[in-house]
Structure formats: C-alpha cells, structure tokens
Amino acid sequence: MKYLKFLLVGIFFGIVLVKSEAVSWYRIYEMFRFESFHMYGIIGSAVVTGILLLWLTKKLKLKNTEGTLMRVPLKEKGFTRFILGGSIFGLGWALSGACPGPLFILLGTGVSSILITIIAAIFGTFIYGLLKDKLPH
Amino acid sequence: MEYVLQPWPWYVSGPLIAIVMFLLIYFGKTFGMSSNLETLCALGGAGKKIKHFNFNWKDKKWNLVVVIGAIIGGYIAQFMLSNPINIDLNPKTVEHLQVLGFDNVGKSLLPPEIYDWGHALTFKGISILIIGGLLIGFGTRYAGGCTSGHAITGLSSFQLPSLIAVIGFFIGGLIMIYLLFPLIF
Numbered sequence: 372m373k374y375l376k377f378l379l380v381g382i383f384f385g386i387v388l389v390k391s392e393a394v395s396w397y398r399i400y401e402m403f404r405f406e407s408f409h410m411y412g413i414i415g416s417a418v419v420t421g422i423l424l425l426w427l428t429k430k431l432k433l434k435n436t437e438g439t440l441m442r443v444p445l446k447e448k449g450f451t452r453f454i455l456g457g458s459i460f461g462l463g464w465a466l467s468g469a470c471p472g473p474l475f476i477l478l479g480t481g482v483s484s485i486l487i488t489i490i491a492a493i494f495g496t497f498i499y500g501l502l503k504d505k506l507p508h
Numbered sequence: 509m510e511y512v513l514q515p516w517p518w519y520v521s522g523p524l525i526a527i528v529m530f531l532l533i534y535f536g537k538t539f540g541m542s543s544n545l546e547t548l549c550a551l552g553g554a555g556k557k558i559k560h561f562n563f564n565w566k567d568k569k570w571n572l573v574v575v576i577g578a579i580i581g582g583y584i585a586q587f588m589l590s591n592p593i594n595i596d597l598n599p600k601t602v603e604h605l606q607v608l609g610f611d612n613v614g615k616s617l618l619p620p621e622i623y624d625w626g627h628a629l630t631f632k633g634i635s636i637l638i639i640g641g642l643l644i645g646f647g648t649r650y651a652g653g654c655t656s657g658h659a660i661t662g663l664s665s666f667q668l669p670s671l672i673a674v675i676g677f678f679i680g681g682l683i684m685i686y687l688l689f690p691l692i693f
Contacts, residue, residue: 374573376535381577382584384528389585390512391521395617397595400605403681406598409518414659416522417529421664424530437536444538446652446662446669453669456651457658457676463643464677465684466636466692468618470655471648472541474641475575479582482618484628488641493552495645496545500560506650 385476394476396468403465452508463495513591529661537570540657542648544568544575586617608693621693636692643680651676 388394402410428441435441464470467488477485529539547568555562595614602613610619627633648654651673662670
C-alpha cells in the first residue's frame with residue numbers, strides 16, 4: 372500500500388481545486404482579464420505558504436520519508452524554452468480553461484468531453500518529444 | 509459542514525495547495541502534474557522510437573496515482589461536497605462573455621458552449637478541444653512544467669526559470685483572450 376498516500380494526496384488536491392473553482396473555465400477567463408482577485412489570491416497564497424513551508428523545511432533540516440533531506444528539484448537554467456513553452460501553454464490554458472491537473476480533475480466532475488482534450492494534450496507532449504532536438508531551448 | 513459545501517475562499521484554497529506540494533516533497537517526490545502527460549507517452553511505448561520518452565514509466569507510477577486520486581477528488585467535490593451554486597464572477601466578466609455568445613456564464617464549472625457534447629462534436633467544437641489540448645501538452649513539456657511545477661513549486665523556491673515560464677503563461681493567455689477569442693467565438 373505504498374501508493375495509498377499518493378492516492379490520498381491526489382484526492383485532496385482534486386477536492387481543493389474544485390471547491391476553490393480553480394478548475395472553472397470562467398475563473399481562468401476572469402483571471403486573464405484581471406477582473407477578479409480570486410485566482411491571484413489562490414496562486415499568491417499558495418506561493419507565500421509554499422515559501423514559508425520550504426523555508427521551515429530548510430531551517431529545521433527536515434527529512435523526507437526516504438530519509439534524505441527534503442529538497443525541491445531545480446529547473447535547468449535558460450530563457451527561450453521557458454518563455455516560448457510558457458506562452459504556448461498559456462494559449463492552451465486560456466482556451467481550454469484548464470491546466471494539466473484540472474484536465475483530469477474535471478473528468479471526475481463528470482465532464483466526459485474533456486477526455487478529447489486530455490488525449491490531445493498527451494499527443495501534444497508526444498509532438499514535443501518528437502521535435503525536441505530541433506527546438507531552441 | 510455548511511462551510512465545506514460552499515465554494516472555498518482563496519485564502520483557504522491557496523495554502524491547502526501549498527500543503528499538497530509540501531506533502532509530495534515530504535514523500536521524496538515533487539508537485540508536477542504535466543509530467544504525467546509524458547509518463548503516459550512512455551507508458552504507451554513512445555520510448556522505443558523517441559529518446560525523450562525512453563525512461564521507465566514505472567518510476568513515475570506514484571504521480572499517475574496522484575492523478576487517479578485527483579479524478580476521484582473531483583468526483584467527491586462535485587457530487588458529495590457541493591451545493592449547486594453559481595460561480596460568483598465579476599459582472600463585467602459575465603457581460604464580456606455574453607457579448608462573445610456565452611449564455612450560461614457561471615452556472616456550471618465549464619461553458620456548455622465548449623464542453624457539452626452537442627457542441628463538442630461540431631467541427632468548431634472538437635477543434636477547440638483538440639487545439640487546446642495540443643497547446644497544453646506541447647507547451648508544458650517545452651516549458652518543463654505547468655501551474656503546479658512552475659507557478660507553485662518553482663516560485664515558492666525562488667527559481668528564475670519558473671518566473672520566466674509564468675510570465676510566458678500570461679503572454680499566451682492574454683494573446684488568447686484579447687486577440688484570438690474575438691476571432692474564435
């Protein structure tokens with residue numbers, strides 16, 4: 372049952388994202404129009420809490436369940452891939468109203484047509500893998 | 509219970525999302541939902557032909573389990589923990605959307621004009637669903653993360669690449685909403 376904890380974290384994550392309305396297409400549209408604080412509040416308070424938790428982790432030298440020091444994997448350095456890839460994802464985020472987490476969560480809320488978007492997203496990732504060496508990073 | 513059934517305010521939801529990130533790091537992993545898309549590619553055998561997917565998907569099984577949990581969580585929240593209630597959107601937002609032809613704004617999580625099967629199976633409807641998915645899948649992998657990996661985890665750990673990616677998210681989102689929506693809808 373070593374996977375049970377991941378299942379529970381996933382369930383918790385799914386509940387929070389639905390209850391916060393962060394999975395709502397309308398909330399994403401409203402966010403990109405800067406007409407509500409709601410989404411900024413969610414992301415902002417998540418980041419502030421995250422900073423605090425990670426700072427405490429470092430301060431107290433907390434260990435993970437594997438027995439090594441807890442740490443966040445570092446993103447590689449660069450600019451092009453982040454700005455271009457980020458913009459491409461942003462186009463899709465605004466159009467679909469969902470990022471990868473909510474894509475799956477929305478399936479659970481009973482929106483079966485989002486399966487089309489999920490399959491397309493897997494295929495989009497596949498295309499990235501195919502073209503990776505030809506893209507500027 | 510009454511509070512649980514209401515929509516949760518941002519100042520409750522945001523910190524809870526940070527706890528999800530913290531727990532996954534505590535379990536020796538990390539918070540990144542878009543990685544699952546490449547794990548699913550590897551699971552489907554894409555690694556035989558393409559180097560990028562040539563890794564053992566079983567190492568990422570834990571994250572697929574998080575996804576399965578998230579789907580279950582979505583079900584629980586929607587069908588057991590919610591009173592039917594309209595989303596409390598800015599009236600200006602509602603007005604803009606009505607001009608674009610959206611008639612049921614805020615009555616459900618997603619606009620029926622995009623996600624109802626009646627629309628999803630028209631040429632325009634299915635194009636929107638597919639193109640949105642392709643952009644999400646391609647963009648997140650190119651950028652090396654999505655909202656969870658970059659906006660939450662990356663910004664919480666002061667990583668510059670994540671800030672650049674988040675700026676990118678907004679460049680793309682603003683182009684879509686302001687320039688492309690009037691052409692699409």
